[in-house]
Amino acid sequence: MYNSKKNNVLVIAAHPDDEILGCGGTMALHSKNGDKVNVLLMSKGIKSRDKTKNIEKKISSLSSAAMKANKSLGAKKITLLDYPDNSFDTVKLLTIVKSIENMINLLKPNIIYTHHHGDLNIDHEIINRAVLTACRPVPKSSLNKIFTFEVNSSTEWSINKEKNLFIPNWYVDISKTIKLKKKALSFYNSEMKKWPHARSIKSVEILARRRGSIVGLNFAESFHLVRSINI
Template sequence: MLEIFNKVLIIAAHPDDEILGVGGTIPLLVEMKKTVDVLIFTDGSSTQYFNNKNILEDKFGEAQQANKLLGSNLLPRLDFPDMRLDTVAHVDKNIALGKIISEGEYDTVIVQDNTDINKDHKELFESTIVACRTYPGQKVKSLLTYYVNSSTEWGNLLQKNPFNPNVFIDISSTIESKLKSMEKYKTELRTYPHPRSLEGIRNSAKYFGNMVGIEYAEPFKLIFNK
């Protein structure tokens, strides 16, 4: 399926979401000479580390290192409030995303799923749907959602509608690159058996790979493909 993508935007509510969900697929796209841009939508730290600008800069620095390792382009971060996207008017998020998607002329957008337990992920999904809706001149042809360790699995357990992937990308050749890039996120990485540990991430990729008869995979839900 990756062959039909040309210019890809990966949207992440927080720093590290993009690696957890798409970190094995990114280098595959880069190897195919596709353009891969990553947008981190929130400041990533204002709620967890109130009024600590050093942490904010550290996290974005980690994001730069992680994406550089994979070959993706990290766009300037937006300053929407971390863990409080529900306090921002829906239309303001729509406008911000719509502007980036339109000006970037992306044909493929990948975002977090609305089944996640994290409310920022839900909010971002809803605004992405609006920004990618069909209208004359819309460049987006494919919209997919991705799985985020420590958020999607809890959504599956606690919410009515689970994440049901219908696209599996074989990342057996890039799993080590994914893990190395995640190592750059020192502020986000946890120790095993946390799902955001390196072993937890490997186990997750192995689980989804085994579902479709391969060693390691990243799961996606295809929302539409035109």
């Protein structure tokens, strides 16, 4: 995809399931293309939402769902960090930037997919800023493309200000991988909701149809290309 050489892809998302919602179909396409796909999830996705008992069990079951979901799309290295769910604003931005820089230095991706800056979820917004900071275009950087994706029930729920709007300018045909995306999401049963919730499987499919129809495709994932460097 994108060029004749094999790509080295890193998906950076705040919570388990964001990565599949945002770019699961595209991840599967990269894997089919023989590209290396790695995933960095910044939190284990539960604590602040769930103060009930069995928290440890729930965290381990969501972590195992994350492994299965991402492996089903061909991801190789899946890393789960432990930043506080829905409270990334209590951590110094520089600390988060350093975690991301360490992973970039280790994996040397040429393509990164991450959150849109205008999402309602505070963690998503912070990850966008942290990734862009970690990806400063310095000499000898491995990166040549950075994309942001949309996440059902966060991107479209943002405060309706112009600066928050997600305006895609890059579409990927996922007609052949929408099934894989839906299957990967099925591992995240506990996170998915029933229709007509914005984070339901049906809503995911409708969004893919809508994005596809904008550019004459059956199903698409759409992205905002933040930066592309042709080398």
